[in-house]
Amino acid sequence: MSHTTIEWLYVGAVVGVLIWVGAIAWDAERLIGETPEDAITIKVTAQQWFWTFEHPDGTKEIGELTVKVGKVYKFDVTAKDVIHAFNIPVHAVMIDAVPGRINHIWFAPDQPGEYLIQCREYCGLLHYQMRATLIVEA
Amino acid sequence: MCLFPTKFCIIALTLLVFSAFSPILGSAFGQESEVINRSVFAWNLFYELMTAAIVVGVIVQGTLIYIIFRFREKKIKHEEVSG
Amino acid sequence: MVIEVRKPRPLWEILFSTHHTDVGLLYIITSFVFIFLGGAMALILRAELFLPGETLISDPSVFNQIFTVHGTTMLFLWVVPFTAGVANYLVPIMIKYKDMAYPKLNSVAFWMIPPGAALVWLGFADTGWTAYPPYSILSAPGPAADMWIFGLKILGLSSILGSINFVVTILKCKHPDIPAMKMPLFVWSILVISFMTLGALPTFTAALIMLYTDRLGVSGFFNPAMGGDPIAYQHLFWFTFHPEVYIFLLPAVGMAYELVPKFSRKPIFSYVSGVIALVLLMVISFGSWAHHMLATGMSFTEKTVFMVGTLAAVPMSAMHVFNWLATAWGGRIRFSAPMMFVFGGIALFFASGAGGVLNTALPLDFITHDTYWVVGHFHLMLMGTVTLIFFGFTYYLFPLITGRMYNKMLASVHFWMTFIGSIMVFITQHILGLFAMPRRVWDYIPTPEVLVMNQIATIGAFILGIGMAVFLYNMLKSSASGKPAKMEDPFEIGEQYYDHRRREPH
Numbered sequence: 212m213s214h215t216t217i218e219w220l221y222v223g224a225v226v227g228v229l230i231w232v233g234a235i236a237w238d239a240e241r242l243i244g245e246t247p248e249d250a251i252t253i254k255v256t257a258q259q260w261f262w263t264f265e266h267p268d269g270t271k272e273i274g275e276l277t278v279k280v281g282k283v284y285k286f287d288v289t290a291k292d293v294i295h296a297f298n299i300p301v302h303a304v305m306i307d308a309v310p311g312r313i314n315h316i317w318f319a320p321d322q323p324g325e326y327l328i329q330c331r332e333y334c335g336l337l338h339y340q341m342r343a344t345l346i347v348e349a
Numbered sequence: 350m351c352l353f354p355t356k357f358c359i360i361a362l363t364l365l366v367f368s369a370f371s372p373i374l375g376s377a378f379g380q381e382s383e384v385i386n387r388s389v390f391a392w393n394l395f396y397e398l399m400t401a402a403i404v405v406g407v408i409v410q411g412t413l414i415y416i417i418f419r420f421r422e423k424k425i426k427h428e429e430v431s432g
Numbered sequence: 433m434v435i436e437v438r439k440p441r442p443l444w445e446i447l448f449s450t451h452h453t454d455v456g457l458l459y460i461i462t463s464f465v466f467i468f469l470g471g472a473m474a475l476i477l478r479a480e481l482f483l484p485g486e487t488l489i490s491d492p493s494v495f496n497q498i499f500t501v502h503g504t505t506m507l508f509l510w511v512v513p514f515t516a517g518v519a520n521y522l523v524p525i526m527i528k529y530k531d532m533a534y535p536k537l538n539s540v541a542f543w544m545i546p547p548g549a550a551l552v553w554l555g556f557a558d559t560g561w562t563a564y565p566p567y568s569i570l571s572a573p574g575p576a577a578d579m580w581i582f583g584l585k586i587l588g589l590s591s592i593l594g595s596i597n598f599v600v601t602i603l604k605c606k607h608p609d610i611p612a613m614k615m616p617l618f619v620w621s622i623l624v625i626s627f628m629t630l631g632a633l634p635t636f637t638a639a640l641i642m643l644y645t646d647r648l649g650v651s652g653f654f655n656p657a658m659g660g661d662p663i664a665y666q667h668l669f670w671f672t673f674h675p676e677v678y679i680f681l682l683p684a685v686g687m688a689y690e691l692v693p694k695f696s697r698k699p700i701f702s703y704v705s706g707v708i709a710l711v712l713l714m715v716i717s718f719g720s721w722a723h724h725m726l727a728t729g730m731s732f733t734e735k736t737v738f739m740v741g742t743l744a745a746v747p748m749s750a751m752h753v754f755n756w757l758a759t760a761w762g763g764r765i766r767f768s769a770p771m772m773f774v775f776g777g778i779a780l781f782f783a784s785g786a787g788g789v790l791n792t793a794l795p796l797d798f799i800t801h802d803t804y805w806v807v808g809h810f811h812l813m814l815m816g817t818v819t820l821i822f823f824g825f826t827y828y829l830f831p832l833i834t835g836r837m838y839n840k841m842l843a844s845v846h847f848w849m850t851f852i853g854s855i856m857v858f859i860t861q862h863i864l865g866l867f868a869m870p871r872r873v874w875d876y877i878p879t880p881e882v883l884v885m886n887q888i889a890t891i892g893a894f895i896l897g898i899g900m901a902v903f904l905y906n907m908l909k910s911s912a913s914g915k916p917a918k919m920e921d922p923f924e925i926g927e928q929y930y931d932h933r934r935r936e937p938h
Contacts, residue, residue, distance in 0.1 A: 214702050218754070225750045228405065229743045229789070232398060236793035237736055239394045243387045243795050244732050259571070283384055293567040294662060296727060296802055300868030303388035305798040307728045309663060310566055311656030314729030319384050327877070331802040331870045333560045335571050336493050339873035391795040398793055402786040409782045412757055417775065420696070422766045 246317040250285035253278075257288070257295035257308035260337040262328060275344040276328065278320055285317040296332035299345055307332055320347040450535035452520045455542050457833065459517030460826075462545055464907075466509035467819075469553075471900055473502035478857075478893035481886050484878040492874040496558040497576075499872055503561030504580070507680065508587045509549050511814065514822055515683040516541070516594050519622045521829065523598060525930050526616050528607035533600040541593035548586035555579025560872060562669060565654035565662045569646040581644050588633050588640075595626035602626075617706050621686025624714045625679045631718065632679070636672035639665055666725050674721035678713055678745075680814060684821040685710070685752050688774050691828060692756045694927045695771040696763030701755050709748040709755075716745045726797045735794050742792040749785055753778060768923050769843035773824025776851040780816030784809060787862060805865025812858040815896075820850060823903070830907075831922035832930050836914035842906040849899030856892025860885045 253276070254265040264276040278284055288297045290308035298305045299318065306316040330341035418424065446454045477498055480488045489495050520538065524531055532538045557580035559568040568577055602623045606615070643665065645651040652658020654665045693700050700706060719741035726735055756778055765771065787809040790796055800806060823846070830838050864885050869876050876882055918924075919932050 217758075218702055218705050218751070221754050222747055222751065225747045228401065229746055232401070232789060232793060233739060233743050235394060235397065236739065236795065239390055240732065240735065240794035242385055243390055243798075247384050293571055294564055298868070298870070301388060303391040303795070303798040305727055305801055309656075309728060311661065312663070312729060318387055321386060327868075329868070329870060333496075333564075333567070333802075333872040335558075335567060336496070338496075338870075339492060339875045387795075387798070391798055394793060395790070395796055395799060398790050398796070402790065406782060406786060409753065409757075410779060413775065413779055416757060416760050416765070417767075420760060420763050420765050422764050425764045 246285050246315065247283045247319075250283040250317050252285045252287055255286045255288045255297055255308065257290040257297065257330065257334075257341075259292050259335055260330070260341040262297075262330075262341070262343040264343075275346055277346045277348060279348050280320055280323055283317060283319045285315060288314045288316065293334050294332050295330045295334045295341065298329050298331040299326060300329070301326045305331060320345075323347045323349040450531075450539040452524050452532045452535070452538065455532075455535075455538050456517045456520030458542055459513045459520060459545075460833075462542075462549075463510050463514035463517060466505050466513070466549065468900065468904065470502050470505035470510060471897060473498050473505070475893055475897050477502065478890040480874065481876070482890040483887075484876055484883065486875075489874070493558055495874040496560070496872070497556045500557050500560050500580075501552060504552050504584070505549075506814065507561065507676075508584065509545070509552075511680045511818060511822075512587075512591060513545055515622075515625070515680075516591075518687070518822075518825060518829065519598060519683070521832070522930065523601060523619055523622055524605075526619050527602060527605065527610060529601065529605040532597050533605050534597050537593055538597050541590045541597065544586050544590035544593070548583045548590065551579045551583030551586065555583065563643065564669075565643060565646065565665050566656065568643060569655055578644065578647065581640050581647075585637065585640050588637050591629055592633055595629040598622050598626040599630070613704070613707065616686075617689035617700070617703070617710070618683075618686035620707055620710050621682045621689075624710045625682050628675045628679050628682075628714050628717065632672045632675035634672075635668045639668035639672075642668075663725070663728050666728065667722065670721035670724045671718075674724065675717045677810075677813075678717040680818055681749075682710065682713070684777065684818040687821050687825040688752070688756055688777065691770050691774050691824060692759050694925055695768065695774075695923070696760045696765045697925060697927070698759055698763040701758035701761075705751055706755055709751040713745060713748040716741070716748070720745060723792050726794065727801045739792050739794055743789065746785065746789060749781075753782060753785075766923065766925050768827075768925075769838070769840065769847060770824040770828040770923070772844065772847045773820050773827070773850075776847060777817045777820035777824065780812055780820065780851075780854060783859070784812035784816060787812065799868075800865055802871055803865035804861045804869045804871055807871045808858045808861030808865060811861065812854070816854045816858060820854070823847075823850065826907075828923075830910070831917035831919065832932055834911040834914070835917060835919070835932075836910055837917045837922060838910040838914060839906050842902055846899050846903045846906065849895050849902065853892045853894075853896030853899060856895065857889045860889045860892065864889070 252267055256263040256265070261274055262276075264272045266272075286297065286304070286306070288306050288308045289312060290310045292310060294310070295308040296305065297308050297316070302318045302320070304316055304318045306314045308314070324347055326345040326347065328343040328345050330338060334341065446457065449455070476488065477495065480495060489498070520532065555576040555578070557563075557572060557576040559572045559577050559580060563572075563577070563580065602615075602619055606612075642651065642653040646653055646655050646660070652660040654660045654662050656662060689700065689706060720738055722730065722734065722738040723742045726738070730738075756774075767775075787805075791800055791806070791809060800809075827838055827843055830836070864882060865871075867879070867882050867885075869882055876886065919929065921927065921929055923929075
């Protein structure tokens with residue numbers, strides 16, 4: 212085979228793999244990105260350096276969030292001062308909290324327990340301990 | 350001289366690509382209503398891509414190591430002397 | 433005469449010279465000063481993270497300052513000046529011109545680096561090297577952030593002036609006997625990154641001014657309290673710095689193209705595809721900036737566009753790897769230090785590239801974004817690939833610059849410590865990211881896995897550090913009293929070495 216043929220075959224193989232990667236990633240994002248209709252909205256506000264959660268009935272929690280197994284929750288995430296990022300590692304929930312914007316993300320807890328909520332965007336002095344607790348009740 | 354005819358390679362590649370896509374096409378035009386577990390979903394994708402990356406990685410790094418052992422100067426000189 | 437050290441000249445003659453080799457030497461020495469300073473910062477950071485809680489640095493804000501200065505230093509005071517230095521040395525030699533097109537401009541571009549560096553280092557800002565607003569306009573303290581802004585402005589200007597010079601030199605001063613498609617690929621890579629710099633940097637330059645007026649309170653471009661949008665800054669920033677990533681990478685690609693054929697004693701497998709891949713990447717690199725911002729709340733359509741844009745840049749990089757391996761295949765490879773570094777760099781290039789593909793797969797962003805995975809990924813690229821190949825090229829240029837040969841044993845010790853150290857630090861950091869350890873943290877939750885991996889990473893970092901100490905010793909000792917090199921072919925590979933009989937600096 213000439214050099215050109217080998218190169219085209221190689222490029223073809225690489226492009227094929229990349230199209231496959233792009234397609235499965237696109238498909239997964241399409242399914243994850245859609246918020247289910249019956250979701251309960253929780254307002255999340257980030258501040259240097261703590262989290263405030265507001266339930267639909269108006270109750271506020273600081274530093275911990277109580278949710279129930281089997282329900283679907285939608286977070287309206289925003290920040291008061293600088294950019295933070297709302298992250299529940301166990302549930303692959305991750306979205307930036309940007310002042311002046313409201314970002315959305317959803318999740319459905321399936322196991323009761325206590326999980327970590329943390330900030331994942333650098334936000335200053337105490338960024339490293341800007342954490343909260345997610346309490347999932349049965 | 351040609352070990353793999355070009356046409357054969359192209360056809361095989363096309364088939365490979367289509368077989369890889371068929372489950373996606375199925376799900377993209379199917380209907381699902383159940384609430385999905387996003388972390389399971391994301392991690393499944395991660396493991397799938399990691400598997401692909403490791404397979405490709407083994408090929409690339411394997412080639413690299415083969416080149417280092419097969420075509421290094423000392424080995425070639427040795428071959429020239431003994432052969 | 434290109435050999436600088438063997439025939440010593442008074443220092444002022446080099447400092448005030450505008451000859452391309454003198455400016456190149458100044459660039460290279462400056463960049464090495466800063467990789468050692470930045471590396472020392474990295475070792476302090478890793479030492480702090482060896483154990484959870486307060487260990488070495490008692491104040492988290494000092495930690496934040498150190499990682500900011502470490503990042504800024506390594507990118508703008510190590511990779512960029514080293515590239516400019518090597519290009520200064522080699523581009524005029526390769527295109528057979530007596531000097532750069534504008535020698536005085538060349539010197540000005542270099543002399544902007546020390547004041548820029550001084551502003552960054554004396555300010556010691558804590559904004560992170562990205563300086564995202566509103567943090568950088570509302571919370572970042574005092575003159576530090578302002579000094580950082582002006583430091584980067586000066587460094588950016590220096591980079592622009594250098595790029596103009598390279599574009600003109602390559603396009604206008606090329607010897608008529610060398611058509612464009614016969615130029616070495618290293619020259620092509622410098623041409624491509626110069627165009628990319630000219631296209632990309634203005635956005636960031638504008639963003640810096642807007643950031644500064646925002647800090648003064650006279651405007652509110654990025655300040656939500658005044659109706660601005662902080663995300664706009666991120667767009668402007670990454671529109672510059674995603675292409676900039678390739679500006680860091682492509683010189684290393686060009687250097688690998690220079691070294692692989694010579695040490696394999698074979699012509700490049702496909703010169704044309706190398707040129708095409710470089711030029712295509714120049715265009716495509718401008719289409720993927722927002723993959724750094726997938727978590728800022730973009731729509732599904734936007735995310736898809738930028739994923740496709742990112743994936744589109746992969747085949748070009750893959751083409752380079754294929755070209756190197758195909759060139760080496762069937763050759764008679766001499767593994768001198770430069771070639772060892774290049775092969776180590778290629779091995780890690782694949783790993784970081786595959787990590788990049790995983791990064792851009794959309795839902796994985798929820799897992800990896802802003803964790804140590806990202807830190808591991810770009811360090812594997814910048815340290816594992818770019819810096820490794822830069823070290824290899826330093827060894828290759830060593831006879832040209834000093835007229836002497838480095839200590840080969842110490843060079844391979846340096847290679848193995850750097851290679852193993854890089855793997856220990858940066859692959860471990862990938863896994864730390866999967867355990868959701870956020871980046872830029874002074875402390876972490878000491879679960880057993882995270883604790884152990886942080887300690888592996890720290891030990892790896894110190895192996896790297898010791899390797900660098902070996903390198904420093906080797907460079908200083910060998911340039912003072914190394915064996916005189918055989919200048920026609922110092923590596924005994926049967927290839928023509930660079931022309932060392934250039935005329936005296938003017």
